[in-house]
Amino acid sequence: MFRYLGGRRDWFAAGLPMQGTRARRLLAGAAARRDVPTCGLSDASSDVRARLQAGRSAVCIVVDDAGVVLGRVGRAAWRSRGPATPVEEVMDVPTTYRPDNLVESVIAAGGRASGGVVITTSDGVLIGVLDLREARQRLAGMRRTRGRAARARPRRRPRPAGSRARATTRTRR
C-alpha cells in the first residue's frame, strides 16, 4: 500500500491529466499558449528584444535552466532604460497561476494584466501564458455553444393535474 502525499492538488498543479466534470471546463493549463518566447537572465538584451519582435507574444518569460520562471519582460521594458540594460534589471516578477485553475477564476483575479498571465506548475516550471483577451473570447464561445445546446434540448412539460386519470380512462376504451 502506497500513499501519494501530494494528492490530487499536487497532480493537477503539475498540469497532469484530469478526469471528471471539472475536466470539461476551460482550465488555465489547457487554454495557455505554450509557444511563448523564453530567455535566461544572462541573455543579451538585444537578443531578447529580437525574440520579442520576431514572435507574436508581447512578453518573453525569463527562466532558469530547469524552466523555472524567474520573471517576465515585455516589449516596452527597455523604453525608459538604456538598450543594453540587463534582463534582470528590466524584468518584473509576475503572479503565477496553476494549470488546474479555472480560466474564469484567473480572469477574475488577473483583471487586465497586460501581456497575459503566466501559468506554471507548483514547482514554478513554465507551462505557458494565458492571453486574457483570447481566454474571454473562448469562454464566451463556450457559453454560446452551451446555450444553443440547452435551447435545442426538448423541454419536458409539467404533467397537468389529473392527466394520469384521463390516460387510464383512454386505455380502458
Add this chain to the structure above:
Amino acid sequence: MATVIDRAMVQRLVAEGAQLVDVLPSKEHAEAHLPGAISVPLWALERRRAARELDRARPVIVYCHDVQ
C-alpha cells in the same frame, strides 16, 4: 503502514499496473480525479465491499486532496 510516495513514483507505479484509490467523498471524486482512479471514500475504506473492487495482486496507491 503505507509507504509515502511522490508524483514521479505514482506515475511509475501506475505505468507498471498499480491501482489508484481516491478516498475523497464521491461528489469530489466526480468533480476531479486522477485518470483511472476508483472512488472509495475514506469512510468506506474498511468495508469488505471496497476491498473486493481492488486486485490484491497489484499495488494500491491511495490519495486525497493534499497532505491533510
